Amino acid sequence: MMNDNNEKKLDYDFFIGKGLTEYSDGDIMVLDNINASSMEGTVKVDMVLMIYCIKGRLQGEMNGKVHLAKAGDVVICLPSSYLSNSMMSPDFECKIIGFSYKSMQNTMQMTRDALDLLAYVAKNPVVHLDLERQALVSKYYAIIAHKIKHPHGYFHKEIMHGIFQCAAFELCAIIAPHVEYSNDGGSMKQANLLFSKFMEMLNQNDGKTYPVKKYAEELCITPKYLSFISKSVSGKTALELIHEFTVKAIERYLKHSNLSIKEIADRLNFPNLSFFGKFTKSHLGVSPTEYRRQQSMKKEK
Incomplete structure (x- = not known):
């Protein structure tokens, strides 16, 4: 033993x-x-x-x-x-x-x-x-x-x-x-039910940078409680999960679309190009333009 x-x-x-x-x-x-x-x-x-x-x-x-x-x-x-x-x-x-x-x-x-x-x-x-x-x-x-x-x-x-x-x-x-699947009137804990709704909303919004407050309001709870639920169920805060979906969308658009950098920023609800550039660099390590260039070079090899 x-x-x-x-x-x-x-x-x-x-x-x-x-x-x-x-x-x-x-x-x-x-x-x-x-x-x-x-x-x-x-x-x-x-x-x-x-x-x-x-x-x-x-x-x-x-x-x-x-x-x-x-x-x-x-x-x-x-x-x-x-x-x-x-x-x-x-x-x-x-x-x-x-x-x-x-x-x-x-x-x-x-x-x-x-x-x-x-x-x-x-x-x-x-x-x-x-x-x-x-x-x-x-x-x-x-x-x-x-x-x-x-x-x-x-x-x-x-x-x-x-x-x-x-x-x-x-x-x-x-x-x-x-598995005994839950429904709205079933035995699923309220926290899991709210978290699953939150994840469904993130999927539907496809990476748009909406604040935690917007999701919380739609779920009729406070932003603090939404982050508590998120952390309890997934180990990550609501903001971290929102950012993960956004980063995934940015990578997809930069790799596989012909949208301009501005069009991608607008589509994902960023307030301006400067903020979009800073966000992308902080999560991907390089600017949107450089990331797209690197991906293009990989395809050419």
Whole structure:
């Protein structure tokens, strides 16, 4: 049994620093296995980990509850989960995909149904796969392994993300029938309901720079309470989430549209070009013009 009182974090930087990844691109990583020392003591997971057990057994406590996974099972660890008293059989083998929280948001979009599904996974992190599903997951990993060994220069990251998203949604499809979905009159906590509405509004507004106050007024709550809900559910404030959607829209327009810089600034509701330029530089590291130039150079290679 591995048990000490030192808490460590399992996050993107940890795995990169240990040189354990077979693939990583800043949002998603792939590990061929995990060593016992990584799981010693009390461990806080600061990303989404999907552990597919190929051989042997893995047992441990997640958030105070003991779980056992064997060959053919997938263990899903959500951000802010605590793992302790972990034990692996000597023959334990696994494959692991890790998602940053941002990547998970981009994949799933935090709708009410997604929140219900995540709430179910938090309580039931071990997904048992039948033989057909095991074969399907193995095929996904075979494709991923092939793309890692034979990367293509064009759209490699986008292709990898597409494969990962498909694999994640396959798992969601397995889990979904077991979830009791909430509705407006159901048992969903008010905070989650308000947060899901907030996320729906962000999706509909497609990156426009509306202030927190506007969203709060539409939800009939105070800006302070909206940020409290946001932080509680997602780990990020309402303003941080608004900015994430805006940055994503800026990247999309600068990469894939012929809109002028001013047209993009106007479309995203920035008050002026100067403010748009400062915002873009603070989040992307360069001016809008320079970012577009860099993307054009990448396409020409």
